[in-house]
Amino acid sequence: MLVSQKIKIITGLLLTLFFVLSLAYLYNVTLPLNKTHYFLPAIFIFSAYIFAILSGYLIFGKWSIFLVILSVASTVFLADASNNFQYVFFSFAFISASLASQLYLKKSNAFRHSSAQKLSELKRETNQLREEFERNKELKLSLEKKLERYSELKELTETLSSSLNLKDLTHFITDEAFQIIGKSERALLFLVDDKKQTLDLTASKKMDDNLKIKSKVGDIFDRWVLEHQRPLIISDTSKDYRFPSYRSKSIRPAESVIIAPMMLEDRLIGVLRLEALERNIYAVDDLRILCVIADISCVALNNALLYARTEELAIKDGLTGLYVQRYFKDRLREEVKRATRKEYKLSLLMIDIDNFKHYNDKYGHAAGDLVLQHIAGSLHKFADTGDLIARYGGEEFAVILTEEDKEKAKKVAGNIHRHIAKDSVFLRNQKTYVTVSIGVATYPDDASKENDLIRMADANLYKAKNEGKNKVC
Structure with missing residues (x-):
């Protein structure tokens, strides 16, 4: 100083x-x-x-x-x-x-x-x-x-490497990504539909159960990754110049987003996404870790997909794509147990095509196959989530309606019956109409065991047949 x-x-x-x-x-x-x-x-x-x-x-x-x-x-x-x-x-x-x-x-x-x-x-x-x-x-x-x-x-x-169950595996991957990276309010895993080239939501993890997932097929960010097959990081969804149509708050559930493509060699099999409700949450290192999780999950996920498809071939009918009788009975047994435990009702529809032999004799077996596929497609239109449709055998079908009493089950059966009767099918360029007969049975009103429930539905089906066909009993 x-x-x-x-x-x-x-x-x-x-x-x-x-x-x-x-x-x-x-x-x-x-x-x-x-x-x-x-x-x-x-x-x-x-x-x-x-x-x-x-x-x-x-x-x-x-x-x-x-x-x-x-x-x-x-x-x-x-x-x-x-x-x-x-x-x-x-x-x-x-x-x-x-x-x-x-x-x-x-x-x-x-x-x-x-x-x-x-x-x-x-x-x-x-x-x-x-x-x-x-x-x-x-x-x-x-x-x-x-x-x-x-x-x-x-x-x-x-x-x-220790699991081949597709549902368990996708939920495990989503949970691990959510936990390892942290910072997120929600994690989503979409699988790619190879035929349609669209995304299907397979698993999700949410910090808050009140957070709603607005789209089960992904939004503009997921589709961008599907198209470009590259990772994506967005610090502020309202200001990213690449996605101007996403700036509206009414359609924007998240402010920060990171997405990793799940690539198996050159083929995209899925999309793994994390999102947060605040801006500038994720760093490049977070995206890098998410990509690592996606990469190491791909082989196991592909193995599970192959296993699921192989298993599906064993439990689904090759012609109609519906479940086979063996799988149907296993599921009916599980649903009856669940209905007993939770104390709700369960209904079963047994459906048979009227005069099916006539179509085979007149138009040939190929036409008969078209009729079976036509009926299977019609049944899908009336099935809710949790319901199960099966080809029980030959020209007979079965539908499990979970948490439905007899009154509601007969209403659904009536809708199916009327729709099929009005919906035409072309056989050898000829417009033809097909009718069905339907039997209805409800647990526990008509039976307390799955085999008895099937017998009751079958009995009502044959009652409809004996009373002139083309009706619900």
Whole structure:
């Protein structure tokens, strides 16, 4: 720290006062009375001497040496004028004291300046160390987070290879992506329909059950990944120039989105997506981890898809695409148990095509196959989620209506009956109409076991047949 201007002025004033007192003393004691004609010049010169010394002291510059020389000269002249060389003794004593004080102050000032520089340098180094410590602390936390993520990815890889159940596997992948990356309100997994080249929502994970999924086939972001087969990160869905049509808040459920394509060699089999309700949530590293999860999941997911398709071939009829009788009976057994446990009703429809042998005899077996496919398509139009349609055998079909009593079941049966009767089918370019007879049975009203329920529905079906066909009983 340098000597302040205030200290310099105070020091200068003290020196001036010292010179004035010295002047008065020298004048009264040593100045001869017979040389009064030198009085005024002596006073003037001595005043100049004081001013020179004071100025040189206050300035602290290299040019102050000349002012000191001038002061020494004026001292010698004053001594000669007064014929008293005691001036020289006092003046040189003062000069020596002044120079010594100046040298001390310079050294003190230099020491303070050096100390200030060292302190400043020390503070700078301390700040650098603190900043480096914070960076290392952040890096340590980042590395710990990455290590934790890679450990979870290792566990994910080991678990993926142990399951072939498509439903369980897709939910596991979604849950793991949601947990490993964090930050998200929702995770979604879509599988690609190879025939339609569309997306179907297969699994989801939500932070809040009140969050609704508006589209089961994906939105503009998912379709972009489906089309370009590239990862996507969006920090603010309302401002992304690539998707101007998505800026409306009414259709925008999320503000931040990351999506990874699930590629198996060159084929896209699915899309894995995370989204958050706030902006700027995801970093590029989050997208990178999501892509890793998608990549390591693809082989297991493809194996599960192949297994599901193989299993589907075993439980579905090749002609109509409906479930076969064996699978139907297994599902009916499960549904009866569930209805018993939850205490709700369950209905069964048994459906038979009227005069089916006539179509085979008149138009050939190929036409008979068309009739079976036509009926299967009509039944799909009236099935709700959770219902099951099966080809029971030959020209007979079965429909399980979950949580439906007899009244509602007969209403559904009536709708099916009327729709099929009005819906024409072309056989060998001839417009033909097909009719069906339907038997209805309800658990537990008509039977308490699945086999008894089938027998009751079959009995009502044959009752409809015996009463003239083309009706519901």
